Amino acid sequence: MKHIIEDLAEARLHYLINGTEMRQNGQAGDLEVLTRKKELFEKRKxxxxxxxxxxxxxxxxxxxxxxxxxxxxxHFEYLCKEHDGHLYLEEQIEERTAFLYDELLIKDREVKKKPAGFSDGNSVIEYERSEREDFGRAFQYDRLAAVQYAEKFWNKRNPAYKNFSDNCTNFISQCLHAGKAPMRGHPNRGSGWWMKASSWSYSWTVAHSMKMYLAQSKAGLRAVQVSRAEELMPGDIICYDFEGDGRFNHTAIVVAKDKSNMPLVNAQTYDSRMRYWSYEDSTAYTPSIRYAFFHITDDTTKE
Incomplete structure (x- = not known):
């Protein structure tokens, strides 16, 4: 049983590296994603x-x-070599389900996860900012600490926090908090940015709510939205609207820049490390994808 799964993985790697034809038995969707990943590597040289x-x-x-x-x-590992000879390691972990009959593969697919905050077709996506939130605790963002946290926990869950099956925005919030961003707004779940025991703000765990918070916050954790990915620095945040419908459903943190000054990101839910920022190699990617780029800024507001 395990050897069949390992053979599938090897076939994917051979296609990606050598262009070896991959049998599509139960994996038609994978071929499309792998082709995009292969083309992305080629485009980036x-x-x-x-x-x-x-x-x-x-x-x-x-x-x-x-x-x-x-x-x-x-767990996939790719040792990548840029055009100037610089090496870095990209990693991705996929959760998958395979269906076999008499040791023949019938179907193999990645597990789809429902975005956090969605329930019965509805989602909590808006962020409310009260007037009193304009007065936060001054802080200086520690980018190095945020990136170090992202590197340490990209493929595991910190037991100090409540975690979810769709953990992407919760993970990014943890990274930001590790970078000394102060929580505020408790106990109003629609206000501020916080997690306390068994409760949390929507902006802490829901991708769209975090996007709204970063765009609107005037004190404490706050950001400037920029227009291009290359304007970001390690420790900054990218929000993803895969369908282009105005509802953002994924969040990642910049942990490095490649030699073309483009971000490489870490993320959870579909755990990945040093992944190229555009997510063209994701099963969630669509040609309608939209991005929001946020540069985290220090807060000099006094109490």
């Missing part, structure tokens, strides 16, 4: 020097019709 994949079976169950359902994670 980045070579994959070495790649490997490690699969871990989480659980398996036998269906009534004899189909074996296998839930597993797979």
């Amino acid at each position: 980045v070579d994959i020097v070495k790649a490997k994949a490690k699969a871990v079976i989480v659980k398996s169950s036998l269906e009534d019709d004899g189909t074996l359902c296998v839930m597993y994670t797979i």
Whole structure:
């Protein structure tokens, strides 16, 4: 069983690196995503020097019709070489489900996750700013500490915080807080930016609410929205509206810049490290994608 999954991963890597034709048995969607990733590397003039994949079976169950359902994670590592010879390691972890019958692959797909804040087709997406929030606690953003946190926890969950199946914005909030950004607004969930015990603001965990907060906040954690990705620095934030419908549904933190001055990001939910900022290699990507780029600023407001 595991060897079938590992063979699938090897086929994906061979296609990405060597262009070797990949059989599409149950993986038609993967080919489209891998093609975009391959084209993205070529456009950036980045070579994959070495790649490997490690699969871990989480659980398996036998269906009534004899189909074996296998839930597993797979950790991809890509050693990337830029045009000037600089090397860096990109990593991604996927949660997937494979369906096999008599050791033949029927279907293999990435697990789709519902964005945080969505329930029965509705979502809490707006952010309310009260007048009293204009007076926050002054702070200087520690970019290095935020990036160090993003590097330490990109593929694991910090037990000091409540975590979710869709953890992307919660993770980014943790990174910002590690960078000394002060919480405020408790206990109003629609106000400020905070997490306390078993409660939290929408801006802490919901991608669209964080985007609204960063665009509007005038004290404490705040940001300037810029127009281009290359204007960002490590520690800054990118918000993603994959469908281009005005509702932002993912958040990532810049941890480095490539030799073309473009951001490389870390993120959770679909855990990734040193990923190219545009997310063209994501299953969530659509041609209608929109981005919001936020440069985090210091707050000199006094109490």
